[in-house]
Amino acid sequence: MAECSVNFLIEKLSLLVDNEVIIILFRGVREQVVYLRLEYERMRAFLRIADALQDGDEELSVWVRQVTDIAQDTEDILDEFSLLQDHDQAHGFYGSLLKLACCVKNAKASYRIASALKGINSRMKIISQVHKHLRHKFIQAKQGSDSNTWHDCRCDALLLDESDLVGIDKPKKILVEWLIKGGPGREVVSLAGMGGMGKTTLAKQVYDDAGVKKHFKIRAWITVSESCKIQDLLKDMVQQLYKATRRRVPQAVESMNNNQLKRTIKELLQRSRYLIVLDDVWNLDKWHAVKYALPSNSFRSRVVLTTRNADVAAFTSGIESNSKIHNLEPLPLAESWELFCRKTFKGNACPPHLEEICRNILRKCEGLPLAIVAISGVLATKSKWRIDEWDMVSRSLGAEIEGNDKLKYLKKVLSLSFNDLPYYLKYCFLYLSIFPEDHLIEHMRLIRLWVAEGFIEAKEGKTLEEVAEDYVNELMNRSLMQVATTTSDGRVKTFRIHDLLREIIISKSRDQNFAAIVKEQNMQWPDRVRRLSVHNSLEDPLPIRSVSRLRSLFMFGVMEKPLLNKLFPGGFRLLNVLDLRNSPLKKFPVEVVNLYHLKYxxxxxxxxxxxxxYIEKLQNLETLDLKHSQVTELPIEILKLQKLRHLLVYRNEYASYEHFHAKSGFRIMESIGVFRSLQKLCFIEANLEGSEHMMRELGKLTQLRRLGIVKLRRENGKALCSSIEKMTSLRALSISSEEEDDIIDLQNLSAPPVLLQRLYLRGRLEILPHWISSLHSLVRLSLKWSRLKDDPLEDLQHIPNLVHLILCQVHNGEKLCFRSGGFKKLKILGIDEFDELRSIEVESGAMACLEELSIGRCQFLKKVPSGIEHLTKLKVLEFFDMPVELINTIRPDEKCNDCWKISHIPEVYSTYWKEGGWEVYPLESLADGENCPLPKDFINTRELRTRWK
Known part of the structure; x- marks a missing residue:
């Protein structure tokens, strides 16, 4: 940790050494800065070893803490100085000197800064003397401290993949049988075991089992944390159940009390066969809060409960008739060894010369899957020929776990994996402590925050965001972060960390004064808070002694209006990050005007x-996130923020059925080309005066990775194409026309970005742009309102890496044919509102990897696709607002004609838009004449849409 602070500080010191303003006005300062830089560089080589050894050596621990404190104090002085230097900047060098001289009040500021640095240097001399005394400890440990070899294999972190698990088949089979068979009433199945035993992993594998999915009409996964409130738990359950039934959540849910929420849950479940998973139930209060909301109907409904508390499992199952408990046991030695080798050696055998050491390490893991995976993540980075490194891991583990206290032991194992991190990852990993328990950490949010905090080291040929992506992969490879959700094209969307890992990093974060978490009013906090994360509630005043050193402020789930000037009357002029997401703000916080250092x-x-x-004063701002706010226009002063890297100003529109996925952008001035560092720009409105000039200005944004444009006019297409050709780093492009019938002209794009991965075109196309079929990196394509005369499938089917394809009103023809050998990697296909479509043909060998198929609003399509039986990997088939004639052909009764064609598909749904939301009916409900969702006087799609509008 101290190494992190020192590395960041050395970079700042280096920037100041040759600063001309310092030389002229602060002659005594430069010498102090030079001395500090030399001292920090001299001890930096030993800090990595000290960080790793300090947990077992009190003397080292004190020294490391002193180095961290003095590094932070030095950083504060330098940042205060930069405020003085850059305050009210004028144009030109002498203008800057004039402003600076006025601001610092001549010699007073010079004396104060020089005096503070002298004090720092005096403390540094004392620390340096201690360093000489401790030098022998560093020399003894140095031999095993230099290896940081990495295997950049993302699959190492995907522990939840069934193919990457061991010892799970037998318990999974038992649990699936308990859920599907058993009695007709509601039954509770409890999974009990200590933290890290794999309760959640096992429950998730059962929950995602194909047979379980098909058996239960409604499924919901509810995470129950120790600190969650009952009302929040019930609201989450209501939202999950509405989602499971494909219906919009009523706004009234937010104002419901606990009894109303319970009644709503009961009504949603009363007539259904449901499966509810309550993951991580810590005490009986949570069970008592929900059990009466889960109806004991006669449809073979089930509740799965995971808990660390054996008493909770015994009580919940003891009072439920025919309910069961499954106690998770440690992995047997053979399965532990299999998991160990799979994670440590990427599935290969253990080298003979390491086997004895590895088996000794494995013995100390005692069959706990999380411990095995964690220590394997450490060992996977070691050279197989450096036996001393492996022996050192073995010896340090043995010294920590002699007490046989499994929970404490597991923390020690995970602490070792933290200590083994290279210095540049330690701050990044500790940063996860700011997020609340069970919070899904958004991938890009985390990367932007890391960049804003200055944690990312620049590397030649890579952007800071690309380096941060490497950091993410390294943490995943060590199994310190788990993938929570992914996009349809395989990109990681959110992460999570294990509860025990979170406990460890919160403890280390607190010890190092890295961050403070505010959850209770009476909690004690350190004198010097650098990062503050407020969870759930916010009372006035906060129990913080001082926030003058604060670098980052986060608000999670804060319902009261955050009045920053009242909560923090002393201010926080050094703030780098201000995240007020989801807070009930109505006005832009005026306190921001003084945050010169603000980057995020x-x-x-x-x-x-x-x-x-006055946002123009935020000269260092890199990320401005106004997504889903009500901002529709930015002031012209925004153009002065030329360090912006990410500008997000848009919201999704749900005004009507047709515009369910539309986006509303923002108006911006035509001189947008000044944002030379911009990487993400979403979404700008292109129907303004001077829009053609603005389209040409976009060509100056050569660093763009994602671009979103709405309301594009046909006459601006040529200028836009010229600009896009210059965006060689572009990964995602989204373009919408102003009206549904307006033409998007993209034919002039002769050299499309070769790295383009995602393309969304919403508007009429006279012909399919010729360059789309040449996009070898394209994985996701969405075409809406195209109304092409020619079948686009001939051109699209050979895009080599296409995974997700959405086609809405794309073709006016009567037939679509998917040819054999086409769309080789396609997994998700959506066909929507083909007005003249009467038949779909799937040839054998077409779309061999297709897993999800949705067909909607094709009023003349009366039969399921011919050849759909060839799609052997198809898991989900869904019909949206389709004619009753088609649905009748797949009813699971004696009269159906085509039911056999879809019998291999686990999930088949018929979905209808009613009263502002989707109503979903599984295939089996179509066999029930009385409960059939299709009325005798069936309303066709057009009438339904007209009624909705």
Missing amino acids: LSLRDTKVKMVPR
């Missing part, structure tokens, strides 16, 4: 409507 500002999901002109 998020007002996402707030009610802020206007960005004030």
Whole structure:
């Protein structure tokens, strides 16, 4: 940890050494800065070893803490100095000197800064003397401290993949049988075991089992944490159940009390066969809060409960008739060894010369899967020929776990995996402590925050975000982060960390004064808070002694309006990150005007409507996140923020059925080309005066990775194409026309970005752009309102890496034919509102990897696709607002004609848009004449849409 602080500080010191303003006005300062840089560089080589050894050596621990404190104090002085230097900048060098001289009040500021640095240097001399005394410890440990070889294999972190698990087949088979068979009433199945035993992993494998999915009409996974409130738990359950039934959550849910929420849950489940998983139930209070909301109907409904508390399992199952408990046991030695080798050696055999050491390490893991995976993540980075490194891991583990206290032991194992991290990952990993328990950490949010905090080291040929992506992969390879959700094209969307890992990093974060977490009013906090994360509630005043050193402020789940000037009357002038996402703000916080160092500002999901002109003072701002706020226009002063890297100003529109996935952008001035560092720009409105010039200005944004444009006019297509050709780093492009019938002209794009992965075109196309079929990196394509005369499948079927394809009103023909050998990697296909379509043919060998198929609003399509039986990997088939004639052909009764064609598909649904939301009916419900969702006087799609509008 101290190494992290020192490395960041050395970079700042280096920037100041040759600063001309310092030489002229602060002659005594430069010498102090030079001395500090030399001292920090001299001891940096030993800090990595000290960080790893300090847990077992009190003397080292004290020294490391002193180095961290003095590094932070030095950083504070330098940042205060930069405020003085850059305050009210004028144009030109002498203008800057004039402003600076006025601001620092001549010699007073010079004396104060020089005096503070002298004090720092005096403390540094004392620390250096201690360093000489401790030098022998560093020399003894140095031999095993230099290896950081990496295997960049993302699959190492995907522990939840069934193919990467061991010892799970037998318990999974038992649990699946308990859920599917058993009595007709509601039954509770409890999974009990200590933390790290794999309760959640096993429950998730059962929950995702194909047979279980098909058996239960409604499924919901509810995470129950120790600190969650009962009302929040019930609201989450209501939202999950509405989602499971494909219906919109009523706004009234937010204002319901606990009894109303319970009644809503009961009504949703009363007539259904449901499966509810309550994951991580810590005490009986949570069970008592929900059990009466889960109806004991006669449809073979089931509740799965995971808990660390054996008493909770015994009580919940003891009072339920025919309910069962499954106690998880440690992995047997053979399965432990299999998992160990799979994670450590990537599935290969253990080298003979390491086997004895590895078996000794494995013995100390005592069959706990999380411990095995964690220590394997450490060992996987070691050279197989450096036996001393492996022996050192074995010896340090043995010294820590002699007490046989499994929970403490597991923390020691995971602490070892933390200590083994290279210095540049330690701050990044500790940063996860700011997020609340069970919070899904968004991938890009985390990367932008790391960049804003200065944790990412620049590497030649890579952007900071690309380096941060490497950091993410390294943490996943060590199994310190788990993938929570992915996009349809395989990109990681969110992460999570194990509860025990989170406990460890919160403890280390607190010990190192890295971050403070506010959850209770009476909690004690350190004197010097650098990062503050407020969870759930916010009371006035906060129990913080001082926030003058604060670098980052986060608000999670804060329902009260955060009045920053009242909560923090002393201010926080050194703030780098301000994240007020989801807070009930209505106005742009005026306190932001003084935050010169601010790099990251998020007002996402707030009610802020206007960005004030004084935002121009945030000269260092890199990320401005106004997504899902009510901002529709930015002031012209925004153009002065030329360090912006990510500008997100848009919201999804749900005004009507047709515009369910539409996006609303923002108006911006035509001189947008000044944002030379911009990587993400979403979504700009292109129907304004001077829009053609703005389209040409976009060509100056050569660093763009994602671009979103709405309301594009046909006449601006040529200028836009010229600009896109210059965006060689572009990964995602989204373009929408102003009206449904307006033409998007993209034919002039002769050299499309070769790295383009995602393309969304929403508007009429006279012909399919010729360049789309040449996009070898394209994995996701969405075409809406195209209305092409020619069948686009001939051109699209050979895109080599296409995974997700959405086609809406794309073709006016009567037939679509998917040819044999086409769409080789396609997994998800959506066909929507083909007005003249009468038949779909799937040839044998076409779409061999297809897993999900949805067909909607094709009023003349009366039969399922011919050849659908060839799609052997198809898991989900869904019909949206399709004619009753088609649905009748797949009813599971004696009269059906085509039911056999889809018998191999685990999930088949018929979905209808009613009263502002989707109503979903599984295939089996179509066999019940009385409960059949299709009325005798069936309303066709057009009438239904007209009624909705």
